[in-house]
Structure formats: C-alpha cells, structure tokens
Amino acid sequence: MVSVKQRNMILLLLFIGWAIGNFDRYFINYAVLSITKDLQLNPTSTGLILSSFFAGYALMQIPGGWLADRLGSRRVLIVSVLMWSIFTALTGAVWSLASMIIIRFFFGIGEGGFQPSSSKLISQTFPTDKRAWAMSIMLSSGGIVSLIVPLLSAYMLTTIGWRISFLILGGIGIIITILFWIFVRLPANLKEEQLKPSGDSQQGIFKQVLKTPIMLNLFIAYYSIYAINWGLATWLPTYLVNVRGLDLISLGWAQTVPGLAMIFAMFLSGYVIDRLPLGKEKVIGAISCVAVGILLYLMFNAPSVTMFVAYQTIVILFISFVMLLLPAIILKRLPSAVTGTSMGIANTGGQLAGFITPLAIGFIVQTFNGSYNAAFWMLIIFAIICTISLLTLNFRKGELLQANA
Structure with missing residues (x-):
C-alpha cells in the first residue's frame, strides 16, 4: 500500500508538473500575437502554429498510455517533462513558420505522455473513491495557470519578449524533471509489473479497450468538449484584441475572472463526482453540455466586454466539470491495468480537437473576413454532439471489460 504521505507527495508533483505544462501551452496563445507580427503571418498560419502542438500531443496519446x-x-x-521542456526552450530560437511548426509539434509529442501516465499513477496510488478528487487537484493547476497566464504573459511579453520567455520556461521545466526523478517513486511493495498484463494478454486487453463501445462515446465526448475548450483558449486573446478592442494589459485583467472560475470548478467538481451515484454521471454531464451550448450563444452575442466575460466565466464552470467527469469515468469504471491505454485512447479525441479546432477557426476567420460568428456556431454544435455522446454511454460495456481484465 502507498502511505498518505507518499500519495500527497506524488499528487503535489503531478500538480506542479501539470501547472508547468499548462503554462507552456497557454503562453503561446498570448505570445502568438507578437510571433505573428515578428514573422509576418496571416490568420491561417497563426492557426497552424496553435494547432501544431496538438498534432504531436494527439499522436502521442495512445503510445503514451501504452x-x-x-x-x-x-x-x-x-x-x-524532460522532452517538453527542451522544445519549450527551443521555441524561443525559431526563425521561420516551418521551424515554429516543427518545434511545437515535438513539444506536443513530449507533453503527450503526461496525462495518460499521470492518470495511471493516480489509479495505482489512490483508492477508487479518491481518484476523482486526486484528478481534480492535478487538473486544478490548469485553472490556476489560466488565472496567472494572462497577466504574467502581458508582463513578460512587454518586458523580456517572447523569445527569452520561452527559454526561461524551458529551464523551469528541466528543474521540474529533476524533482520528478528524485521524488516520484513507487514503494517496493507496489510493483508496476503486478498491475499490468504482459505479452499476449496485454495485446488482447488493448484490443478490448479499443473495441469497447464506452470508449467510442468517451472519444467523441473528449473531442467535442476539448474542441470547445481549445477553440476558446487559443483564439479568445486574438478575438478580444482584434474584435472587442482590448489591449494586452486589459486582456490580462479581463481573463482573471474566468481563471478563478476554473479553479473553483475543478475543486468542486472532484468533490461532486466522487459522490455521484453510479450511472448518474452521464445525465449530469449531458445537462452541463446543454448549458455550455446555450452560454456560448449568449457569449458571442454579448453587447459588452463585461457581459462577454460574465458568460465566459459561467461557461468555464460547466466545461471544467465535463473535462473532469470524463477521465473520472475511466478511473472509476475501468481497471488500473489498462488506465494508461484507456486514457490515451479517449484523450486522443480531445487532442485531435485541439489540433483541428484552432486551425479550423483560423481558416473560418480568414474566409469570413475577420468575422468569428461561424466559429462560435461550430463550437455550439460540438456542445450538442457532446450531449448526445454522454447520454448514449453504455456503462455495462465498461463493466464487461472490468470483468475480463
């Protein structure tokens, strides 16, 4: 068994690691304003930069879990952590659009193994009734980062510039790698080999996970909710500057409220999900997706920046709940032996959305001469798709996999 002290140390380091990874990811959404100007890029090229990370991230999900x-x-x-830190630092040395795309792609490859492996580590070290809570603590660092990034990005970009900023972030990542090496250790009585199938058995389990209907629904739900999340995260800074007329400092302050909402939502969601009766997750999740669709419509039709941010804050609450609910279903419904593989398959959907959506929005904005209306409608459609995928979840199929494992 893993002691409470050991579990807390592991969770603290996962929290820190996820925070650094998210900062590296979110920072590019603000730095791209300066990068676009320096490299003289159009909206489609900007979309390519924002999407290239997710191409590598999505590609690594299944291999990372396996x-x-x-x-x-x-x-x-x-x-x-080591790989993404190296390529974060290299981002500050790019000289062209092609070099930026390649480096951000390999940054995505590096970060792609973190969530599947961290999810497996949580399933190994925490009891079932604590796993959603543990996941919420780790993921809450993303909310804290989303609160810090707007203001800190504005300061960094206007003082030391985007190139030096990426070099510093990469150096911090190297330090975090060393901490992982020293402190993340499973006790001798918890052999990882005992928690996973081997040889032909593992290959058979992988095929079962891949063919299980619950995974198809989760893949679609992941894709849909992350399409909304990353569509907003990657393009809102540009939208608020170019369409709503904010400067970088005002943008930073405007995004602190949604950041606070994400932190609150993650902590509350973990508490609520661990106490939901089995089978009720999909109903509550579907209702949340409906709320997301309605709020997105109100958001892009908001008459003022204040109302826009108010609706954005509420929509973040519901998006955060669904984003925690989906991995919690895997942690609670599937065996630890296949948590990495299962999380990798499901999260591939989310990261494919992260690759496709920013690119699609860039293309849409350029096609409609700077209008974001069609892009917002696309995100609303994804909310509807997510609702359907959750309502049609068949938990019995997941229980069959549990029994077979």
Missing part, C-alpha cells in the same frame, strides 16, 4: 502500462508511469512521466 508505454505507461508497459514500462511504468514514472519513466514515461520523467521523459515527458
């Missing part, structure tokens, strides 16, 4: 199940969560975590 490697975590096969080689152990600790090894994959350390390599993941």
Whole structure:
C-alpha cells in the first residue's frame, strides 16, 4: 500500500508538473500575437502554429498510455517533462513558420505522455473513491495557470519578449524533471509489473479497450468538449484584441475572472463526482453540455466586454466539470491495468480537437473576413454532439471489460 504521505507527495508533483505544462501551452496563445507580427503571418498560419502542438500531443496519446502500462508511469512521466521542456526552450530560437511548426509539434509529442501516465499513477496510488478528487487537484493547476497566464504573459511579453520567455520556461521545466526523478517513486511493495498484463494478454486487453463501445462515446465526448475548450483558449486573446478592442494589459485583467472560475470548478467538481451515484454521471454531464451550448450563444452575442466575460466565466464552470467527469469515468469504471491505454485512447479525441479546432477557426476567420460568428456556431454544435455522446454511454460495456481484465 502507498502511505498518505507518499500519495500527497506524488499528487503535489503531478500538480506542479501539470501547472508547468499548462503554462507552456497557454503562453503561446498570448505570445502568438507578437510571433505573428515578428514573422509576418496571416490568420491561417497563426492557426497552424496553435494547432501544431496538438498534432504531436494527439499522436502521442495512445503510445503514451501504452508505454505507461508497459514500462511504468514514472519513466514515461520523467521523459515527458524532460522532452517538453527542451522544445519549450527551443521555441524561443525559431526563425521561420516551418521551424515554429516543427518545434511545437515535438513539444506536443513530449507533453503527450503526461496525462495518460499521470492518470495511471493516480489509479495505482489512490483508492477508487479518491481518484476523482486526486484528478481534480492535478487538473486544478490548469485553472490556476489560466488565472496567472494572462497577466504574467502581458508582463513578460512587454518586458523580456517572447523569445527569452520561452527559454526561461524551458529551464523551469528541466528543474521540474529533476524533482520528478528524485521524488516520484513507487514503494517496493507496489510493483508496476503486478498491475499490468504482459505479452499476449496485454495485446488482447488493448484490443478490448479499443473495441469497447464506452470508449467510442468517451472519444467523441473528449473531442467535442476539448474542441470547445481549445477553440476558446487559443483564439479568445486574438478575438478580444482584434474584435472587442482590448489591449494586452486589459486582456490580462479581463481573463482573471474566468481563471478563478476554473479553479473553483475543478475543486468542486472532484468533490461532486466522487459522490455521484453510479450511472448518474452521464445525465449530469449531458445537462452541463446543454448549458455550455446555450452560454456560448449568449457569449458571442454579448453587447459588452463585461457581459462577454460574465458568460465566459459561467461557461468555464460547466466545461471544467465535463473535462473532469470524463477521465473520472475511466478511473472509476475501468481497471488500473489498462488506465494508461484507456486514457490515451479517449484523450486522443480531445487532442485531435485541439489540433483541428484552432486551425479550423483560423481558416473560418480568414474566409469570413475577420468575422468569428461561424466559429462560435461550430463550437455550439460540438456542445450538442457532446450531449448526445454522454447520454448514449453504455456503462455495462465498461463493466464487461472490468470483468475480463
């Protein structure tokens, strides 16, 4: 068994690691304003930069989960943090659109192994009734980062510039890698080999996970909710500057309220999800997706920036709940032996959305001469798709996989 002290140390480091990864990810959404100007890029090229990370991130989800199940969560975590730190630093040395796309792609490859392996580590070290809470603590760092990034990005970009900023972020990541190496260790009585199938058995389990209907629904739900999340995260800074007329400092302050909402939502969601009766997750999740669709419509029709941010804050509450609910379903419904693989498959949907959506929005905005209306309608449609995928979840199929494992 893992002691409470050991669990808390692991969770603290996962929290820090996820925070640094999210900062690196979110910072590009603000830095791209300066990068676009320096490299003289159009909206489609900007979309390519924002999407290139997600191409690598999505590509690594399934291999990252499989490697975590096969080689152990600790090894994959350390390599993941090290690799993304190196390519974060290299982002500050780009000289062209092509070099930026390539470096951000490999940054995505590096970060792609973190969530599947961290999810597996949580499933190994926390009891079932604490896993959603543990996941909410880790993911809440994303909310804290989203609160800090707007203001800190504005300061960094207007003082030291985007190139030096990326070099500093990469150096911080190297320090975090060393901390993972020293402190993330499973006790001797918890052999990872005992928690995963081997050989032909593992290959058979992978095929079962891939073919299980619950995974198809989760894949679609992940894609839909992350399309909304990353569509907003990647393009809202540009939208608020170019369409709503904010400057960088005002933008930073305007985005602190949604950031606070995400932190609150993550902590509250973990508490609520751990106490939901089995089978009720999909109903509550579907209702949340309906609320997201309605709020998105109100948001892009808001008559003022104040109302826009108010609706954005509320929509963040519901998006955060669904984004925590989906991995919690995997942690609670599927065996630890396949958590990495299962999370990798499902999260591939989310990260494909992260790749496609920013690129699609860039194309839409350029096609409609700077109008974002069609882009917002696309996000509303994804809210509807997410609702349907959750309502049609078949938990019995997940229980069959549990029994077979």
